[in-house]
Amino acid sequence: MLEVENIRAGYGDINILWDVSVTFETGKLTTIIGTNGAGKTTLLRAILGLIPLSQGRIALDDQPLDKLSTWDLTEQGISLIPEGRMVFKEMSVEENLQMGAYPRRSRMQVGSNLERVYQRFPKLKERRRQLAGSLSGGEAQMLAMGRGLMSEPQIILIDEPSLGLAPVIVNDIFAILKTLKDEGKTIVLVEQNTHRAVGIADHVYLMQSGKIILSQEADTVDLDALHKLYFAQA
Known part of the structure; x- marks a missing residue:
């Protein structure tokens, strides 16, 4: 299990993530959705050690990762598809x-x-x-x-795989993601296509302004309610 606990991180003096806590269960597909600038990519970069934490902890099976170099994380079975x-x-x-x-x-x-x-x-x-x-x-x-x-x-972080692609290619990409999920891979999917992301996910996180504002099992998500939160209409 990959756990992110109460982290803050950003770029220089600009903080982007505010007390973010998320859990990615082994063998499950977790999707992180949100508008541009919500902090999704920054969260992935923090997990990979590409930006330092100013607060909090990241651990894999209770073993801390946040002190490891990015290149050492690949030896832990973590891969980023940027x-x-x-x-x-x-x-x-x-x-x-x-x-x-x-x-x-x-x-x-x-x-x-x-x-x-x-x-x-x-x-x-x-x-x-x-x-x-x-x-x-x-x-x-x-x-x-x-x-x-x-x-x-064993853990795949994938950032916006459908961005700018034709629908037929998007179908192929999501078919591959489903196959990887069925093989027991732990997948963290950052995606703006809420219908496709929720449809394939086990758990859904919604980010807004660097914070997690929704954490819910995918099969219980009401897409209309989700979209209201997504566009800050609630």
């Missing part, structure tokens, strides 16, 4: 995937993990020698997801 894909454009598709196998514990399985990724994303196998910068938006998102899976993570 917003905006962030692929290495001047490298081939396969080279990008190999970069995802950087953690020591996954280096010996590069070949088998590549084949597993290619089974999930057949289009990437077709494009494996192609420069990543020449891919379409949907293909680049698949590459970012495939790269994130190359380290054999």
Whole structure:
């Protein structure tokens, strides 16, 4: 179980997260929704150690993570699939995937993990020698997801995977997320598409102005009520 307890974090003198506490249960898909600027990406960055905490604690199975370096967290089985894909454009598709196998514990399985990724994303196998910068938006998102899976993570943090993609590609992305969930992966999904996010999730958090304003089991969420909170109409 990944736990975030009462954290504050931000950028320089600007605090973004205010006393945020969230729990991500093992083998469950938890979604964090909210408008732009709500603090969702900042929360993921805090979990990954990309920004320091000024208060609070982050722990995995009661073992503190917030003192570890970002590169050490990959050895703990945590992987980030970032917003905006962030692929290495001047490298081939396969080279990008190999970069995802950087953690020591996954280096010996590069070949088998590549084949597993290619089974999930057949289009990437077709494009494996192609420069990543020449891919379409949907293909680049698949590459970012495939790269994130190359380290054999147990906890996957994924930031806005549907952003800017055609509906048919969004369907493919959410089908992959469901498969990963069914395989027992712990998934933290940051997403603005509330219908799709709630529909696949086990638990829902709503963020607003750097705070958690709703925590609810997904199957009990009233979307109309959620949208009123989402747009601060309550």
